[in-house]
Amino acid sequence: MKPRIAFIGSGNMARSLIGGLIVDGWPASSLCASDPDAQQRQHLLERWPELRVTANNETALDQADVLVLAIKPQVMAEVCLPLAKTVQKNRPLILSIAAGVRSADIDRWLGGQLAVVRSMPNTPALVGSGATGLVRNTQVTDAQRDLAESILRAVGMTVWLDDETLLDAVTALSGSGPAYVFLFIEALQEAGIELGLPPETAALLALETVFGAAKLALEADEDAGQLRQRVTSPGGTTERAIAVLEKGGLRPLLAKALASAKDRAGELADQLGRQ
Ligand SMILES: NC(=O)C1=CN([C@@H]2O[C@H](COP(=O)(O)OP(=O)(O)OC[C@H]3O[C@@H](n4cnc5c(N)ncnc54)[C@H](OP(=O)(O)O)[C@@H]3O)[C@@H](O)[C@H]2O)C=CC1
Numbered sequence: 001m002k003p004r005i006a007f008i009g010s011g012n013m014a015r016s017l018i019g020g021l022i023v024d025g026w027p028a029s030s031l032c033a034s035d036p037d038a039q040q041r042q043h044l045l046e047r048w049p050e051l052r053v054t055a056n057n058e059t060a061l062d063q064a065d066v067l068v069l070a071i072k073p074q075v076m077a078e079v080c081l082p083l084a085k086t087v088q089k090n091r092p093l094i095l096s097i098a099a100g101v102r103s104a105d106i107d108r109w110l111g112g113q114l115a116v117v118r119s120m121p122n123t124p125a126l127v128g129s130g131a132t133g134l135v136r137n138t139q140v141t142d143a144q145r146d147l148a149e150s151i152l153r154a155v156g157m158t159v160w161l162d163d164e165t166l167l168d169a170v171t172a173l174s175g176s177g178p179a180y181v182f183l184f185i186e187a188l189q190e191a192g193i194e195l196g197l198p199p200e201t202a203a204l205l206a207l208e209t210v211f212g213a214a215k216l217a218l219e220a221d222e223d224a225g226q227l228r229q230r231v232t233s234p235g236g237t238t239e240r241a242i243a244v245l246e247k248g249g250l251r252p253l254l255a256k257a258l259a260s261a262k263d264r265a266g267e268l269a270d271q272l273g274r275q
């Protein structure tokens, strides 16, 4: 029998995990999702009629082997504190997907001495192409580690880290990363329009170029730098464009953007840790 999983918060990320698990062969009846929003619960039931759905977090937690915390960081403490008594009785594996909330704080809000896996997935999980970083605390057994991994692997690839502070860097890179790529696609499209392309054509070419380049980079034996050089003919068009991007400081700008995202994760953790 598959372990029972309770999702607290049934928004974007929880729905993608639920969908991935069901496609992966987990029976919907082994999953329970909780959300205060009636419309959200209705959507879940329309899509997966056998899913157990509730407005009550305590009910979701009942008999769960894994408690997935898929709520916004800002409500994590107020959601966890009332669940502490039941969590201490049932002692499920705690799996958080929230940005900038430390394992130690989650453990404290839930009464302490719990097995906590903290993870950082991303929205491509919605289409089964997520990338997730995970860390575990010392209470997590190898079997629980495998269980957490099998949940996140249902929506993409996973990578374990030894040091929890690195999860803020993962958040900055791959957690927030899809937004940078979408911004890049928007900018490519706008630039194409400025050069006279019809908007739909510019949008399609921008999108397919990013998709094709990522697919090639995943499948090729060469790294991104080598693949870039293959496009860049000496004295050709790409060389001119790349020179403009390098001179304009694309690399340091991205480094600065990621550092800001990482700092924000740390700030959130410090603020929330005071609760
Ligand atoms: N979006 C992203 O790209 C990523 C998000 N994350 C993390 O995932 C978590 C969830 O994000 P996401 O799915 O995007 O957010 P959503 O807002 O889509 O989902 C959160 C859900 O939790 C519900 N909720 C609010 N309060 C409670 C409560 N007391 N009990 C139960 N459920 C509650 C919300 O309902 P309502 O809307 O009514 O408030 C909402 O449906 C966040 O912590 C975020 O940091 C991680 C990686 C990527």
Ligand SMILES: O=C(O)[C@@H]1CCC=N1
Binding pocket: 099, 171, 175, 176
């Ligand atoms: O912006 C955020 O805070 C969340 C975490 C990573 C992606 N979205």
